[in-house]
Amino acid sequence: MSLDVRSIPDRSARAPQEGRPDRQEDAPWWQSAVVYQVYPRSFADADGDGIGDLRGIASRLDYLRELGVDVLWLSPVYPSPQDDNGYDISDYQDIDPVFGSLADFDELLAGVHRRGMKLVMDLVVNHTSDEHPWFRDSRANVGGKRDWYVWRPARPGRVPGTPGAEPNNWGSFFSGPAWEFDEGSGEYYLHLFSRKQPDLNWENPRVRHAVYAMMRWWLERGVDGFRMDVINLVSKDQRFPDGAVADGAAHGDGSPFYVCGPRIHEYLQEMHREVFAAHPGRLLTVGEMPGVDVDQARLFTDPDRAEVDMVFQFEHVGLDHGPGGKFDPRPLRLSELKRSLGRWQEGLATTGWNSLYWNNHDQPRAVSRFGDDGPRHRELSAKALATVLHLHRGTPYVYQGEELGMANAPFAAVDDFRDIESLNHYAHAVAAGADPERVLDGLRRMGRDNARTPMQWDASPGAGFTIGTPWIAANPDHLRVNAAAQLADPSSVFHHYRRLIALRHGEPAVVHGDFTMLLPEDEHLYVFTRGLGGTALLVAANLDGAPRPLPAAVLEGWGGARVLVANYADRPDLGGFPVLRPWECVVLRRASA
Ligand code: ISL
Numbered sequence: 001m002s003l004d005v006r007s008i009p010d011r012s013a014r015a016p017q018e019g020r021p022d023r024q025e026d027a028p029w030w031q032s033a034v035v036y037q038v039y040p041r042s043f044a045d046a047d048g049d050g051i052g053d054l055r056g057i058a059s060r061l062d063y064l065r066e067l068g069v070d071v072l073w074l075s076p077v078y079p080s081p082q083d084d085n086g087y088d089i090s091d092y093q094d095i096d097p098v099f100g101s102l103a104d105f106d107e108l109l110a111g112v113h114r115r116g117m118k119l120v121m122d123l124v125v126n127h128t129s130d131e132h133p134w135f136r137d138s139r140a141n142v143g144g145k146r147d148w149y150v151w152r153p154a155r156p157g158r159v160p161g162t163p164g165a166e167p168n169n170w171g172s173f174f175s176g177p178a179w180e181f182d183e184g185s186g187e188y189y190l191h192l193f194s195r196k197q198p199d200l201n202w203e204n205p206r207v208r209h210a211v212y213a214m215m216r217w218w219l220e221r222g223v224d225g226f227r228m229d230v231i232n233l234v235s236k237d238q239r240f241p242d243g244a245v246a247d248g249a250a251h252g253d254g255s256p257f258y259v260c261g262p263r264i265h266e267y268l269q270e271m272h273r274e275v276f277a278a279h280p281g282r283l284l285t286v287g288e289m290p291g292v293d294v295d296q297a298r299l300f301t302d303p304d305r306a307e308v309d310m311v312f313q314f315e316h317v318g319l320d321h322g323p324g325g326k327f328d329p330r331p332l333r334l335s336e337l338k339r340s341l342g343r344w345q346e347g348l349a350t351t352g353w354n355s356l357y358w359n360n361h362d363q364p365r366a367v368s369r370f371g372d373d374g375p376r377h378r379e380l381s382a383k384a385l386a387t388v389l390h391l392h393r394g395t396p397y398v399y400q401g402e403e404l405g406m407a408n409a410p411f412a413a414v415d416d417f418r419d420i421e422s423l424n425h426y427a428h429a430v431a432a433g434a435d436p437e438r439v440l441d442g443l444r445r446m447g448r449d450n451a452r453t454p455m456q457w458d459a460s461p462g463a464g465f466t467i468g469t470p471w472i473a474a475n476p477d478h479l480r481v482n483a484a485a486q487l488a489d490p491s492s493v494f495h496h497y498r499r500l501i502a503l504r505h506g507e508p509a510v511v512h513g514d515f516t517m518l519l520p521e522d523e524h525l526y527v528f529t530r531g532l533g534g535t536a537l538l539v540a541a542n543l544d545g546a547p548r549p550l551p552a553a554v555l556e557g558w559g560g561a562r563v564l565v566a567n568y569a570d571r572p573d574l575g576g577f578p579v580l581r582p583w584e585c586v587v588l589r590r591a592s593a
Pocket of ligand 1: 084087124229326361362448
């Protein structure tokens with residue numbers, strides 16, 4: 001039987017597991033799902049204040065339905081001083097007025113559910129805002145809250161509050177030391193991120209149970225799961241030793257003492273028992289886990305261990321970081337990318353599950369980073385990258401605007417940036433003597449604000465995002481690159497994503513098939529097969545701007561196979577054209593019966 005994505009029935013009309021082999025009968029729903037991440041600040045602004053909001057999101061749900069995604073992951077919308085755009089939370093059980101109200105939230109959730117989709121909340125519990133009442137009480141040492149956070153005295157023999165007197169040498173992710181001095185008590189508190197994001201003390205069972213109670217409250221309100229921010233950093237080595245100091249670094253690397261720390265599995269199993277176990281089969285849980293390796297990920301996602309469904313790993317988005325870190329990027333070698341993603345496919349093949357992503361609110365735009373955002377190849381390369389990712393085994397995540405091939409923004413000067421990570425990095429690097437132009441260049445290429453410019457709905461002055469002044473400038477390319485234009489064009493990047501998502505819903509081999517990487521050493525071609533029972537898929541992509549021949553051996557046995565997806569309109573099959581044109585991709589299917 002051949003399968004044409006255009007003939008795949010609408011999801012709402014489909015009996016989900018019908019006709020699948022036994023092995024897939026009981027597969028969790030999220031294995032065949034596609035998640036769409038919304039960064040509320042930048043998605044849609046209903047009230048014209050220049051900042052996106054919940055009513056804005058609600059007004060765009062039909063667009064997501066048209067794209068065909070199953071789940072909406074909402075980045076934080078809780079009350080927050082917005083030091084880190086909402087990843088610094090001052091009240092876990094309310095909505096920030098800038099985004100709306102709890103009533104708006106309930107309406108959004110109902111709208112999501114009415115359309116047969118689910119909604120996953122961002123859970124940020126490694127740290128709170130320093131303006132959270134828990135931290136205020138902790139700092140003032142009232143209400144028994146002192147040990148809800150991580151407080152330590154100065155390094156022995158040092159004068160508290162003077163340079164170098166921090167309890168240890170750990171650096172924060174956002175530049176500077178990971179400890180902040182508190183005049184009132186003469187002690188320091190730990191903050192792995194900004195000084196307005198103090199780390200909670202997970203050693204304290206009261207903290208953990210307060211978090212679990214809050215999670216249950218959201219689940220009772222109807223949300224369908226959690227994306228858990230840096231959840232593998234919550235357990236710290238209680239000795240808090242100094243970390244190794246790399247050449248030229250101002251601070252030590254504390255990560256060996258808090259990445260997948262001593263009690264992390266115990267905590268996640270406890271959370272599962274206390275929160276998730278009451279909702280069997282209903283939720284999606286994904287742990288964001290910087291520094292996690294594939295062996296750890298298998299433990300986290302082994303269903304028998306009852307921790308989380310899947311993790312976000314960072315290996316593939318770290319491959320282009322240079323010796324000076326993420327803001328000192330180096331060219332990506334395709335063979336390294338394939339080695340990395342291939343190892344994750346293999347490592348989680350029989351136990352656990354992958355999440356798949358190129359983009360999120362912390363990463364520069366994939367089409368600029370791994371593709372080619374110039375006029376000739378932007379659409380082709382966006383489609384090729386999407387095809388490669390979506391044909392892997394795992395749950396794909398689409399970040400807002402990725403489905404339009406949105407590109408990095410042309411930031412002219414440091415004043416154009418808003419992100420605390422970029423601004424802190426600039427200030428520290430320039431103060432340390434770095435060339436400001438070079439630092440800016442790093443921010444332009446790798447800065448998180450590239451992902452945070454307004455969603456490009458149409459060609460109007462506010463990009464259809466706002467009628468006011470956006471909090472961060474819209475990319476001027478919205479005149480050409482926007483949803484309105486792409487919805488009307490069947491050959492657009494948007495419709496390519498729609499086809500890939502439909503393919504996942506209709507083709508069990510995409511969801512459950514095994515994975516075999518071909519041509520691992522090739523620096524231009526990304527080629528692999530998927531197989532399930534008598535069905536086989538061949539995915540071949542040229543991730544380069546020059547034509548590249550496909551080795552004949554790859555095509556053996558694929559004569560006459562049906563093309564399921566392609567990004568050049570005139571690609572009938574591979575038989576007569578074993579050369580892949582610039583950024584060309586193709587997915588073939590053959591079935592033995
Ligand atoms: O982008 C990064 C800094 O280089 C990452 O290390 C990022 O900080 C890390 O992936 C954790 O991200 C999450 O937690 C942060 C928040 O700023 C990010 O937006 C969030 O995704 C602190 O809550």
